[in-house]
Amino acid sequence: MANNKLSAKKVGALNQTGNYGDGGGLWLQVSKWQSKSWVFRFSFDGKRREMGLGSCKDVNLADARLLADSFRKMVRNGIDPIEARQAERAAQRAERMNIIAFHFCAKKYIEAHRHGWKNVKHAQQWTNTLTQYAYPVIGETPVKNIDTTHILRILEPIWTTKTETASRLRSRLENVMDWATTRGYRTGDNPARWKGHLENLLPKPSKVKKVVHHAALPYPQMNSFILVLRQHDHVSALALEFLVLTAARTSEVIAATWDEINLDEMNWTIPANRMKAQREHRVPLSSRCIEILNKASNLRQSDFIFPGGRVNKGLSNAAMDKLLQVTMSYECTVHGFRSSFRDWAGERTHYPSDLCEMALAHTIKNKTEAAYRRGDMLEKRRQMMNDWQKFCETAITTGSDIVPIRKTG
Template sequence: MSFEEAARQYIESHQAGWKNEVHAAQWPSTLKAYVYPVFGQLAVADVDVGLVLKALQPIWNEKPETASRVRGRIEKVLDWSKARGYRQGENPARWKGHLDHLLPRRSKVKTVKHHPALPYQEIGGFMSSLRDMEGISPRALEFAILTATRTGETVGARWPEIDMEGKMWVIPAERMKAGREHRVPLSDRAVEILRSLVSDKDSDYVFIGDKKGKPLSNMSLLMTLRRMKRTDLTTHGFRSTFRDWCAEMTAYPNELCEMALAHTVSDKVEAAYRRGDMLEKRRRLMRDWAKFCGAVTKSADVVPLRERANA
């Protein structure tokens, strides 16, 4: 059996358990891009450390995160192959006690690339220009900024997730990066955007794209930025704008702001003791954010919000 065939069978037998659609799509695409050209057609029993390194080394320093995931996928396919009797011996893609002696750790080569973000002092003017634009994409971008959510979470929003009366948007776990349900309190302006949209009886999606029954594409928000001649920005960067505003302009605690962004808590002790999601405090936070986004100010005129987080 070739490595490519083994990988195909591994994916078929495991993809039903993968809730994240992006994760499921990345498995075959990354193997096709980086592994199959090197040893995809070779017998899975013949894959050795030399071949694994030949596939990984070209991208290890340039794309460390991708390379690390590719290594893990090779390792899983080879473990599956051994369990099915298609190969024997140690796994040449194993990291601990093996490849960690041959390749630098990802943390040593990883360069953090920050998404271009709009300075929070300029958000009022930007949002004013955005509100003047017509179409679904500008409304989706404005909604994403007001809710501090990711592009995929916004364009994938469905009406059953929205509680208009309670001003709440509940994003199910399978659509969240961390795999946990996320409740998003909606500001008055966010609700106003939703009320302005026309629902489609053939689709549950909130932001409907050009294809019948389908949502907007992930690229649609980026294209809106291009129409605004803001190629210096990314949609994801507005989450950084929100986070900078939280830190510089409010007294809300760090953990509250991180929770609003649905970030995973890295401190295991803190995560163990945190049971709620600070919903009511986050509701005030998102109300203040919407208020700030709706005010056009000059940089020198920005006045910090003095509302205490526990008010």
């Protein structure tokens, strides 16, 4: 596409309402009130985006071209210029007010270190834990004012119940606070440090009694569970049933997008970067899964199949657990349904073990066997998943020896 289609003279002469391209994504907009402004249009992550560059009174053609060129370079480097500008303005505003919040420091720390982390998921894990546990307490708090009391308010509620997560979170808080100190945003000791400080206030992680996780739902109870689940018609219920019928992980379901679905072939292809084993995983979809997707399409707000409460965000990590354990009063975990599926396949079917493990996207530990395994046995797995759906939808008579795993009080 040719650039520099406009000239300063032409810009001054144009008075008819419309959009006039200069090339390279730079456009002149003339409104019905004869006001003129610059707009930069671009595509990022497969989406068309548009950002204003200012009025022609304030930004001449040459300056608009320079701005557009700088933003094109950002796009080529994988940076969203709109988000970059918002971040820059927020930083400038915070600097002017001499209020550098913890949220700002954490974001900058992650940006500075993400390219040095070997695992591409590391940055997302940082963001997720800070968003879930730290930001609600100190996200908007000036980093210079954060003290030990703030840190304990974050850590104490999960220190004995989610000890490993809490320990990692503490380390991340310490790193962010050190970064803030080095940048001159705060002074004094680090309130999140362990040695000589928090070790005096919290039990050593290795000494904390391990929490006994709730058992998986016994597979004979799947039909009664599904009947109760289908009485709930919100997005969390759709996502949970989809998870059960596909034997997928929570992270795989809540981040699922429509471009991963092939309705004609009834397949869901999860890209490698979203899989625990870092390998693409194809999931055969049963007829009920297709029904769920059709229902979800009526709720579509973004690219996420199961939208969350925030714009352009998928369902939260805790949404299905809340539905299962609080709303439905089941004393089991969402992740446990993978075990329910595996127990059913092992005890009630003759499907080979490696097929069951492949359905769960487990890696083959035997390197020799893995080397010879070329296909993913999709069609064989399809029959198994259809049988799993049929089992879940069929009432069975099991006698009185099965104790429900649902709360009674």
